[in-house]
């Protein structure tokens with residue numbers, strides 16, 4: 188459904204951040220994009236959605252196709268119209284607007300008011316806490332509520348595929364579970380997902396395939412099961428030792444030396 | 451007592467004229483974050499277009515005025531395309547400098563096209579005062595006040611309830627988020643300039659009705675600035691109240707302080723009120739507060 192072929196991207200005309208990324212997301216699938224801070228995960232999503240351009244970035248090589256058509260030259264609004272939405276990192280709600288206004292503006296491209304209403308009720312049914320916060324100013328919602336809101340707002344566009352960037356960031360474990368339950372439900376309804384996460388454990392629970400990025404390159408790829416049992420992933424991302432015991436922080440530290448896919 | 455009432459009512463109504471002019475400013479600011487120092491020039495532009503379409507060409511007002519609105523909208527979009535569309539994302543400072551440049555440029559263009567001499571402005575609204583007992587109230591100011599309130603209510607409804615308006619509000623909040631939702635920021639900003647230019651033309655009609663028109667009328671842009679700042683730059687509804695505060699304060703100063711202190715107080719007072727209020731409420735009375743959560 189989504190195909191990245193040797194994609195290169197730069198910021199400010201000089202900073203090369205992606206150095207040839209290739210990945211594939213099949214229709215109805217859920218693919219996780221993992222990697223440490225600054226690896227270029229968010230940049231990869233921005234290349235796909237076109238949001239790299241307003242940040243003074245550009246795709247300088249390779250190509251991106253969605254449903255068989257090139258999208259790397261499209262402006263962000265055209266990508267959304269094709270059914271591909273990007274939920275950005277950091278719970279970017281429209282702070283001074285109400286919950287309901289945030290949702291309604293998410294569905295602005297649909298001319299039919301009845302259809303927008305119907306989608307709105309669907310979002311409230313999927314995320315009941317939001318239904319009680321309709322008239323609340325979005326900037327004052329809790330972190331979990333804001334994460335639900337940005338997911339709901341993206342759903343209002345009736346996407347066939349969602350790019351979602353670190354939905355678990357800064358949320359308590361219970362809320363992470365809640366958010367992932369929502370994502371799982373969306374998957375079950377046929378939404379294709381490309382998920383960027385630092386929370387490898389949560390991501391590999393829901394994903395069926397994963398890529399690991401370091402330094403602007405894909406350094407490892409495999410099914411979720413393969414990645415979960417991979418020694419390096421277990422050590423660096425899941426913090427487990429061979430027997431599956433959780434490592435103490437002191438033990439993890441010296442493993443940094445062994446990052447064998449670096450470079 | 452009657453005098454006091456007249457000063458009060460006149461001040462309040464003149465404040466609504468400021469609010470109407472400020473509305474054009476706020477609409478542009480919301481969408482583009484451009485602090486438009488050339489707002490007064492947009493009013494003069496609207497004034498000349500109305501003069502041109504009504505007195506200059508001899509068309510009846512009901513044809514000439516809509517034509518003037520259309521031309522104003524067109525000019526708004528041309529200004530945006532030429533000066534601002536390439537500046538999206540540039541620093542606030544360069545944006546402001548461009549608006550100052552625009553101010554000088556528009557002044558020059560007016561002088562070239564329409565010359566420096568003072569022209570009569572058409573009387574769109576009857577000048578005959580409304581007499582309520584002992585009170586004589588300017589009918590054009592009264593109608594102007596009503597236009598302001600209707601425009602503010604209409605725009606608030608548009609920005610908060612309609613899909614197209616919510617799009618504009620999302621753009622006002624954050625360009626990047628708006629883009630991620632599939633909103634064309636470029637189109638929204640262009641539309642804001644069109645709307646701002648049309649509102650400025652409405653403002654010109656109310657402000658200049660039956661008076662005379664020259665490029666100096668642009669001073670109204672600066673007089674309206676305290677109202678925009680006081681309302682908080684993002685709030686349309688807040689302009690009504692801010693207009694009342696500034697207008698009444700100015701009216702009272704003109705009536706009771708100017709004779710004592712020798713004029714000038716009423717001209718400066720709006721800016722003093724603005725500075726005082728901003729001192730205590732940096733976002734104005736109704737502006738968007740910075741939301742900081744932990």
Ligand SMILES: Nc1ncnc2c1ncn2[C@@H]1O[C@H](COP(=O)(O)OP(=O)(O)OP(=O)(O)O)[C@@H](O)[C@H]1O
Pocket residue numbers: 198199202204222223224225226227228229230231242276385
């Ligand atoms: N707008 C920008 N201009 C210049 N450099 C940028 C910009 N955005 C990101 N970068 C750089 O690109 C690199 C990759 O950033 P990116 O945000 O894609 O990483 P990430 O994998 O999402 O990291 P994190 O997990 O911390 O979110 C970083 O080195 C970052 O400093």
Ligand SMILES: [Mg+2]
Pocket residue numbers: 228229230276352
């Ligand atoms: Mg990131």
